[in-house]
Amino acid sequence: MLGKEAQRMEKGGADMLHLDVMDGNFVPNISFGAPVISAIRKCTPMKFDVHLMINKPLRFIEDFAEAGADIITFHAEAGSPVYETIEKIRSFGCVPSLCVRPLTSVDEVFPFLDKIGMVLIMTVEPGFGGQPFIKETISKIADLRAECKKRGVNPDIEVDGGINAETAALAASKGANVMVAGSYIFNCPDAAGAIARIRSAAENARA
Numbered sequence: 791m792l793g794k795e796a797q798r799m800e801k802g803g804a805d806m807l808h809l810d811v812m813d814g815n816f817v818p819n820i821s822f823g824a825p826v827i828s829a830i831r832k833c834t835p836m837k838f839d840v841h842l843m844i845n846k847p848l849r850f851i852e853d854f855a856e857a858g859a860d861i862i863t864f865h866a867e868a869g870s871p872v873y874e875t876i877e878k879i880r881s882f883g884c885v886p887s888l889c890v891r892p893l894t895s896v897d898e899v900f901p902f903l904d905k906i907g908m909v910l911i912m913t914v915e916p917g918f919g920g921q922p923f924i925k926e927t928i929s930k931i932a933d934l935r936a937e938c939k940k941r942g943v944n945p946d947i948e949v950d951g952g953i954n955a956e957t958a959a960l961a962a963s964k965g966a967n968v969m970v971a972g973s974y975i976f977n978c979p980d981a982a983g984a985i986a987r988i989r990s991a992a993e994n995a996r997a
C-alpha cells in the first residue's frame with residue numbers, strides 16, 4: 791500500500807519521497823522503521839529523504855542507509871554526537887541533514903553548515919500530520935540563508951509541516967528550496983495537480 795502511494799507520488803512528479811520515522815519516544819507517535827523503508831525502496835527509484843525523529847539516531851544510521859536512504863535528516867536535540875552522526879551518514883554515501891524543531895533556535899545548526907547538505911526547518915511540532923503551519927518559523931529560514939551566504943555555503947533548506955501552495959510560497963520567498971508536503975498531497979486524489987501547485991507557487995515566490 792505504501793509502495794503504491796510512493797508510485798503515485800513518483801508519477802505525480804515529486805522530486806523525492808520524505809519518510810518520517812518516529813519512535814514514540816523522541817516524538818509522541820510511532821510510524822515505521824528501516825524494514826518498511828526497505829520494502830518501499832523496491833517499489834520506486836525515487837530519492838529517499840529519511841527524517842529520523844528518534845532518540846540517539848547514531849545507533850541506527852547503518853540500518854537506514856542500508857534500507858535505501860539517500861538523505862538522512864536527524865535532530866541535534868536527539869542525544870547523539872552531531873559530528874559523529876554526520877560522519878557516519880557520509881561514510882555510507884548518504885547526504886547528512888540537520889533538523890530544528892519550531893522551538894529550537896536555528897543557530898544550533900550554524901557550526902555544522904559546511905558539513906551537511908541540507909537543513910530541515912520544522913514548521914510544525916514534529917510527531918503528527920495535518921497540523922497548521924507555524925508562521926513564526928519563517929524568520930528562521932531568512933536567518934539561515936543569511937548565515938549560509940556569510941559562510942559561503944549553499945545547503946538545501948527544506949521545510950516540513952503544514953505545507954500547501956500558500957505556505958510553500960511564503961517559505962520560498964525567504965529562501966527555502968525543498969518543500970515537504972504530507973496531507974495536502976496525500977489527501978488529494980489528484981496528486982500531480984497538488985504537486986504542481988506547490989512547485990509553481992514556490993517558483994514564483996523564490997527569494
Ligand code: ZN
Nearest residue numbers: 808810841950
Ligand atoms: Zn518530516
